[in-house]
Amino acid sequence: MKRLSEKTLAELPSEIQRPAYDRQACQTGIVHLGIGAFHRAHQAVYSDDVLAAGEQSWAICGASLRGPGVRDQLAPQDGLYTQAVAGPEGESLRVIGAVKEVFFAAENPAALVARLADPQTRIVSLTVTEKGYCHDPASGALQHDHPDIRHDLQHPEQPRSALGFLLAGLRRRYERGQTPFTVLSCDNLPHNGATLRGLVLELAEAVDPALMRWIEAETSFPSTMIDRIVPATTEDDRQRVSERLGLRDEGVVICEPFRQWVIEDRFAAGRPLWEQAGAQMVSDVAPFEEMKLRLLNGSHSMLAYLGYLCGHETIADTMADDTLRRLTRRFMDREAGPTLKLPPGADLESYKQALIERFANPGLQHRTWQIAMDGSQKLPQRLLATIRDRLRVGAAIDLLALAVTGWMRYTAGHDEAGAVIDVRDPLAGKLVESYAAGQGDPSRIVDAFLQLREVFDPDLADNPDLRKALTGALGLILTRGTRAAAEATLARISI
Structure with missing residues (x-):
């Protein structure tokens, strides 16, 4: 041809x-x-x-x-x-x-x-x-x-x-x-x-x-x-x-x-x-940028790690999973959305609904593994900035913590069935070492990750509320599995 x-x-x-x-x-x-x-x-x-x-x-x-x-x-x-x-x-x-x-x-x-x-x-x-x-x-x-x-x-x-x-x-x-x-x-x-x-x-x-x-x-x-x-x-x-x-x-x-x-x-x-x-x-891009980073990119990263661990190959597959679909909407409504300073004329509800529909587009085969790449470079702006704002006002971070610990679990280099995960990240070696250093103990794994100054700045790493939330979320993933952890988190925050 x-x-x-x-x-x-x-x-x-x-x-x-x-x-x-x-x-x-x-x-x-x-x-x-x-x-x-x-x-x-x-x-x-x-x-x-x-x-x-x-x-x-x-x-x-x-x-x-x-x-x-x-x-x-x-x-x-x-x-x-x-x-x-x-x-x-x-x-x-x-x-x-x-x-x-x-x-x-x-x-x-x-x-x-x-x-x-x-x-x-x-x-x-x-x-x-x-x-x-x-x-x-x-x-x-x-x-x-x-x-x-x-x-x-x-x-x-x-x-x-x-x-x-x-x-x-x-x-x-x-x-x-x-x-x-x-x-x-x-x-x-x-x-x-x-x-x-x-x-x-x-x-x-x-x-x-x-x-x-x-x-x-x-x-x-x-x-x-x-x-x-x-x-x-x-x-x-x-x-x-x-x-x-x-x-x-x-x-x-x-x-x-x-x-x-x-x-x-x-x-x-x-x-x-x-x-x-x-x-x-x-004249000012910041409100548009923040809305996209925290809602689209933040949700994408959460779905990439949790979805991959649940066995989903694409983002459209994750949206066909009722638990992950509901988790995504709650993430936007409960934790990411309230931190935003909206740009002029923005319709937040329409934007969030459009994101759900875009993620579910069956014509796109957007692989969870592709989005999961380079997490150490992405998480500070996609998830950690939102966590910082939530902690500053004493707001809950259950879903944000689940997303971050999904990343931690993903970097172990093997999924829940024992299959190898090809972790692509500039800090891949450090991430694998940090996970291994915890020897399966959620609190020790979290402590090892919080020492990664390339990802967590000292103020955030030393926050006891963050450490508690991450340890609890990772404990759920390790003891029950990713899907059950997501279901349990949704059930708890809906009470």
């Missing part, structure tokens, strides 16, 4: 939507670091809409920092790929043309730095996941002992980390007297723009204090909130979509119909009119 490409676009069936603009006439105005499935199913689609509306300055150069996979998928296809929107009623296909160039950064870091320094580049965006920021999720501080950060401090012109590439590009522009690009984080970090700004400034100060002061004064780091469920693409997905296209597409991305992008409207060198594609440009 022929590959999807510029030369074969005309061979697509007439019902397949494709770029409605001259891709060759478009200029690259955005460099995106971390061009994985999420970016291609989210921000790149908004940019594709903008290009189709006639704004030809905002095509994308994508860069993978960890492997050549996406470059190998997209380069032979001239950057083209298919977005497959999977809804309860079926799947619709659209070929996206916004990505014109793809790098694997490690093969030629100098070329990527040159692209970042090019005056035509006005925005550098990122989806590198929480662990890509080389920071301590509990405190937000830069990890100076991170191998990539150590390398980038010693070899600033041959960077490895996203932070190192940002700094190298900004440094080149500073030395040439150019204006800086806007740095746009699209990752699930609290106050992601401010967090990224602090990390870049901390790295810059270690390299050149004068450069740090220029970045501080001249560079914009808007915050964003991004929302779309994007499961990992499988070979079955590629085969199914390719059959419909009549062309082989190695770059297929699967996503739900829903999408949302809230952006702080603060750019140093212009921006696309993303609002014409449905993005929300606001």
Whole structure:
């Protein structure tokens, strides 16, 4: 079967939507670091809409920092790929043309730095996941002992980390007297723009204090909130979509119909009119970000750990489990929802109901194992921040504690039937050791985890109410099993 490409676009069936603009006439105005499935199913689609509306300055150069996979998928296809929107009623296909160039950064870091320094580049965006920021999720501080950060401090012109590439590009522009690009984080970090700004400034100060002061004064780091469920693409997905296209597409991305992008409207060198594609440009992203992190992401993490331990492969499977479905709604209503400062015009009840329906979408095969990855990086903002706010006012944390101890139990590396769990996490070794150190005793296991300062800050770790709640929840899981623990917790809080 022929590959999807510029030369074969005309061979697509007439019902397949494709770029409605001259891709060759478009200029690259955005460099995106971390061009994985999420970016291609989210921000790149908004940019594709903008290009189709006639704004030809905002095509994308994508860069993978960890492997050549996406470059190998997209380069032979001239950057083209298919977005497959999977809804309860079926799947619709659209070929996206916004990505014109793809790098694997490690093969030629100098070329990527040159692209970042090019005056035509006005925005550098990122989806590198929480662990890509080389920071301590509990405190937000830069990890100076991170191998990539150590390398980038010693070899600033041959960077490895996203932070190192940002700094190298900004440094080149500073030395040439150019204006800086806007740095746009699209990752699930609290106050992601401010967090990224602090990390870049901390790295810059270690390299050149004068450069740090220029970045501080001249560079914009808007915050964003991004929302779309994007499961990992499988070979079955590629085969199914390719059959419909009549062309082989190695770059297929699967996503739900829903999408949302809230952006702080603060750019140093212009921006696309993303609002014409449905993005929300606001002065303060924080309320939107908090609502999504605590309700969607918090629920997702809880379902990933408890659902996996209950034997469910996908989030849709967990929603078909009456106990976990009820648990999710109670989590939102009782513990996460009351901590929110709602954005203007928000309908909290409709938002929560929409989340339940999105999670239950049978068209998405979003694996619990995929969401469970990198829990040490995710829990501080998805669950622990909510716990901190609840404890501050003396409110109950039964369901939050069950979610956190589900993570602890998951990191043991084996499920309740004894099958091996492939725990993917930057702290995987420490997590396994912490669980093993407890020798099956809930209080000792909890104590060992609370010593992980990369996850639990000292104030939270030393809180006796948290320790008591976690010990009780883990005790239920270990003595009764995960499903029975969930049922018992629901029964107790309903009295």
